[in-house]
Amino acid sequence: MARSSTTSDVFNAVAEAHRREILDALITGEKAVGTIVNDLSLSQPQVSKHLRVLSEVGLVKSRAQGRRRLYRLEPVRLRPLHDWVAKYERAWNDRLDRVDDYLQELQRQGGPQ
Numbered sequence: 001m002a003r004s005s006t007t008s009d010v011f012n013a014v015a016e017a018h019r020r021e022i023l024d025a026l027i028t029g030e031k032a033v034g035t036i037v038n039d040l041s042l043s044q045p046q047v048s049k050h051l052r053v054l055s056e057v058g059l060v061k062s063r064a065q066g067r068r069r070l071y072r073l074e075p076v077r078l079r080p081l082h083d084w085v086a087k088y089e090r091a092w093n094d095r096l097d098r099v100d101d102y103l104q105e106l107q108r109q110g111g112p113q
Contacts, residue, residue, distance in 0.1 A: 010080055013057045018042060019050045026060060026073040054103060 011031055014020055018040070025031060025039050036047050054060040058077040060070045 010057050010059065010077060011084075013053055014078075014081060015060060016050070016053075018046065019054055022047065022050050022054065023059065023073060026071060030070045030072040032065075033071070036071070 005053075014023070019040075021040050022036060025036050030037075033044060033047055033051065035045050038040075040047070051060060051062075054061060055071075059072050059074055060071045062071045064070075
């Protein structure tokens with residue numbers, strides 16, 4: 001089955017490293033494009049292009065403030081990604097719990113420490 005285009009799929013949108021960096025930059029709060037450009041050492045056209053993609057999938061929202069546009073993170077739109085990763089987190093925790101149980105059993109039996 002073909003994947004959705006980047007502009008409609010949160011997974012594809014966050015697959016690009018620069019877009020993840022922009023999301024990281026916005027986690028502390030609203031920022032203007034120029035501030036993001038300075039924070040990430042990317043060109044203004046690059047930042048604008050990535051912000052457009054992130055806006056189209058709903059991961060960021062913008063508002064006008066005079067001549068500037070301020071962008072902010074919309075973390076609720078990361079829920080599908082969070083839910084998907086959570087399954088793997090549970091699986092890893094289960095495996096680590098089993099390793100811990102095994103090590104405790106070895107200690108009880110006087111095995112190597």
